[in-house]
Amino acid sequence: MTIRAWIAAAAVLLAGYGTPPPVEAPPGIELTPLKTYSRIESWILLRLAGLGGVPVAHAVDTYRIAYPVELENGDHVMASGLLALPRGTTPKRIVSFHHGTSTSREAVPSRLDVTGAAASILFAGNGYMLLAPDYLGLGDSMRIHGYYVTPEHVAAVTALIAAARQLPDAPGTPVFLSGFSQGGHVTLAAQRDMEARGEAVLAAAPVAAALDIRNVSLAAAMKGGAPSHSLYLSYLAWSHAHHYAHPLETALTADHAALVERLFGTPHEPDEIVAALPENPREMFTPEFLAAFDEGGSHWLLDTIAAAGLTGWTPQAPVRLYYGAADADVVPEEATHAKEDFRSRGADATAVNVGDAGHEESMLRAAPLIFAWLKELEATAR
Numbered sequence: 001m002t003i004r005a006w007i008a009a010a011a012v013l014l015a016g017y018g019t020p021p022p023v024e025a026p027p028g029i030e031l032t033p034l035k036t037y038s039r040i041e042s043w044i045l046l047r048l049a050g051l052g053g054v055p056v057a058h059a060v061d062t063y064r065i066a067y068p069v070e071l072e073n074g075d076h077v078m079a080s081g082l083l084a085l086p087r088g089t090t091p092k093r094i095v096s097f098h099h100g101t102s103t104s105r106e107a108v109p110s111r112l113d114v115t116g117a118a119a120s121i122l123f124a125g126n127g128y129m130l131l132a133p134d135y136l137g138l139g140d141s142m143r144i145h146g147y148y149v150t151p152e153h154v155a156a157v158t159a160l161i162a163a164a165r166q167l168p169d170a171p172g173t174p175v176f177l178s179g180f181s182q183g184g185h186v187t188l189a190a191q192r193d194m195e196a197r198g199e200a201v202l203a204a205a206p207v208a209a210a211l212d213i214r215n216v217s218l219a220a221a222m223k224g225g226a227p228s229h230s231l232y233l234s235y236l237a238w239s240h241a242h243h244y245a246h247p248l249e250t251a252l253t254a255d256h257a258a259l260v261e262r263l264f265g266t267p268h269e270p271d272e273i274v275a276a277l278p279e280n281p282r283e284m285f286t287p288e289f290l291a292a293f294d295e296g297g298s299h300w301l302l303d304t305i306a307a308a309g310l311t312g313w314t315p316q317a318p319v320r321l322y323y324g325a326a327d328a329d330v331v332p333e334e335a336t337h338a339k340e341d342f343r344s345r346g347a348d349a350t351a352v353n354v355g356d357a358g359h360e361e362s363m364l365r366a367a368p369l370i371f372a373w374l375k376e377l378e379a380t381a382r
Helices: 003-014 039-048 114-126 150-164 182-196 213-222 229-243 254-265 270-276 287-295 300-307 333-344 359-381
Strands: 030-037 060-070 076-086 094-098 129-133 175-180 201-207 319-323 349-353
Touching: 030 039, 030 114, 039 114, 060 114, 060 150, 076 114, 076 150, 094 114, 094 150, 094 182, 114 129, 114 359, 129 150, 150 182, 175 182, 175 359, 182 201, 182 319, 201 359, 213 229, 213 300, 213 333, 229 254, 229 270, 229 300, 254 270, 287 300, 319 333, 319 359, 333 349
Parallel strands: 094 129, 094 175, 175 201, 201 319, 319 349
Antiparallel strands: 030 060, 060 076, 076 129
């Protein structure tokens, strides 16, 4: 049984039965009470997840939050996410946590999936207001998910923070940002945007984040070093074709374009998608794309992937890039390369090796380290 399966099973067995108290929502924002995790339930869940060293000081009330998001073109859409509050105390700071790759609208924080439950307990259980956006195109958002379409992720994160600031007792202190895998990328995209607009960020703690995708992760993924690489690459191609108005058949072969449209156009579990795709990712792509990739040429998909990169800027708040030395999904070079890039620009950036951990395990190992760092930052902020 995998670590993720153990956590999911524990969450089902120990889900809180209490009802969160109502919270007054400002106009345009909807709050739906989900469930309350008692301190003992939270304590047990964390220990079953391998996070026995993390305390739980408060019961946790969770809510689904629906909030408006303004798109780049000026349109407004509704998005969903998770709000978690510590019971019996005023939250001391907002923590925005960003989930990894999901191929289903339902495998998101607002449905209290593994990520939503764990992040709620870890942060709200210790006195923070926890926010976890589902992202546009997932949860209640009826769009095609913009997988690594950076402006869409930034809009979902910053609009949720703005909505949460309007709630009773919302802290006005700088936000702490964190996230795993795709959510690590979202974390630094949000930091870059917020700081560019003059909004202070306390710190950012991405885990297993692909940041220089075109120059680091793409080369590793095209070799098929992990079973998930064909999923990641086809998801990118499918999403970017839709969002940037390019025919998918100009990146993927006709047969694979039709297959990928079926796999991502209707809900499929990750294991189903991996099983349906070739082990060698290169088999999915057109000769034109492969030639451009191999020879350093131009192709629209390579261009949109490059545009999603998050190096080449200077973070103002401290950044710690957590990674597992045995991660085949997102290679460790992503963290070490980004650290060097940020440091060369004068940023406070550290790459933290959590040990010989694979992709999912790296998040479990990083979580107590992130929590301890947040506590250190709080002491300094006082």
